[in-house]
Structures are given as structure tokens and as C-alpha cells.
Amino acid sequence: MGAGKSTIGRLLAKELRLPFKDSDKEIEQRTGADIPWIFDVEGEQGFREREQAVIAELSQQDGLVLATGGGAVMRAENRQALHAGGRVVYLHTSVEQQIDRTSRDRNRPLLRTANPAQVLRDLMAMRDPLYREVADIVIETDERPPRMVVQEILSRLEALSPR
Numbered sequence: 639m640g641a642g643k644s645t646i647g648r649l650l651a652k653e654l655r656l657p658f659k660d661s662d663k664e665i666e667q668r669t670g671a672d673i674p675w676i677f678d679v680e681g682e683q684g685f686r687e688r689e690q691a692v693i694a695e696l697s698q699q700d701g702l703v704l705a706t707g708g709g710a711v712m713r714a715e716n717r718q719a720l721h722a723g724g725r726v727v728y729l730h731t732s733v734e735q736q737i738d739r740t741s742r743d744r745n746r747p748l749l750r751t752a753n754p755a756q757v758l759r760d761l762m763a764m765r766d767p768l769y770r771e772v773a774d775i776v777i778e779t780d781e782r783p784p785r786m787v788v789q790e791i792l793s794r795l796e797a798l799s800p801r
């Protein structure tokens with residue numbers, strides 16, 4: 639959360655002249671409800687089922703940039719679908735930057751707690767090894783504006799040998 643997946647995914651898609659999809663936005667469009675509302679009504683489990691279905695579908699489509707939510711990596715099915723579907727970029731961000739970048743909006747239900755910094759630290763400890771497992775490329779986003787991150791992704795993608 640706050641790594642810049644939604645922001646950078648959109649910019650990257652523009653550079654690559656490809657369509658952009660964001661699994662959170664896709665879930666919101668399909669349900670007509672926002673993410674916090676889905677968490678309230680269906681619980682995190684319900685949200686995760688919807689997320690898995692969207693990722694399974696979109697990761698099979700050719701020629702698009704897909705941003706997932708930060709928790710998608712927790713399910714092995716999602717990791718497999720993403721790995722099989724294309725190149726995976728992990729936008730690495732320090733917890734300090736995550737705190738800063740997520741402090742302004744309230745649309746992340748997991749951070750609507752008394753101590754969001756502790757939640758982000760705990761999630762990072764659990765998730766970082768999984769992001770690294772699934773990623774073809776790891777990009778550092780701290781102290782780098784989105785446009786610079788996009789340029790680095792483009793050059794790192796070019797340097798990858800074809801699968």
C-alpha cells in the first residue's frame with residue numbers, strides 16, 4: 639500500500655501504449671461498491687475472493703498493464719497467475735514512505751486502525767519475501783518521483799531476456 643502501483647501502473651501503460659487495469663478499480667466497477675464497503679459487508683475474505691477472480695481473468699489477457707492491490711501476493715493462486723501471465727514488477731518502498739503516502743486518504747480499510755504504521759510493518763514482514771518470489775524485477779521507489787520509476791521499469795524490462 640502506497641508503493642505507487644496504481645499511479646505508476648497507469649503511467650507505465652501510457653508509455654507502453656497499452657490499456658491499464660487496476661484490480662481494485664475493476665472490483666469496484668463490477669460490484670458498484672467501493673473497497674471499504676466490500677470489506678465491511680463481505681469481510682476481507684469476500685474481497686480476496688473477488689480479487690482472485692479478477693486477477694485470474696486479467697492476467698490471462700495479453701497486452702495490458704495490471705496493478706493489483708498489495709495483498710494479492712498472499713494467495714499462491716494469484717502469484718502463479720501473475721507469474722504465468724507476464725512480467726511482474728515489485729515496487730519496493732520503505733514503511734516510512736508507505737506511511738507518508740497513505741496518510742492522506744481513507745480508502746484502505748486495513749489501515750483504518752489506531753496504529754496503521756504497525757500494520758504496515760507487520761504486512762511488510764509477511765509480504766516482502768512473497769513479492770520477491772514472484773517478481774521478475776524489483777524497483778526501489780523511495781525518493782524517486784513516479785516518472786523516474788516508470789523510466790527505470792522500462793529500461794529494466796528491455797534488459798530482460800524473452801521468455
Ligand SMILES: Nc1ncnc2c1ncn2[C@@H]1O[C@H](COP(=O)(O)OP(=O)(O)O)[C@@H](O)[C@H]1O
Nearest residue numbers: 639640641642643644645646739779782783784
Ligand atoms: N514514487 C512516488 N513518490 C512519491 N509519491 C508517490 C510515488 N508513487 C506514488 N505516490 C503517491 O502515493 C500515493 C499512493 O499511491 P498509489 O498509486 O495509490 O499506491 P498503491 O496503489 O501502491 O497503494 C498517491 O498519492 C501517489 O500520488
Ligand SMILES: O=C(O)C1=C[C@@H](OP(=O)(O)O)[C@@H](O)[C@H](O)C1
Nearest residue numbers: 639640662706707708709746747
Ligand atoms: O494491501 C492490501 O491488503 C490492500 C491494498 C489495497 O490496494 P493498494 O495496495 O493499491 O493500496 C486494496 O487492495 C485493499 O485495501 C487491500
Ligand SMILES: [Mg+2]
Nearest residue numbers: 643644706707
Ligand atoms: Mg492501488
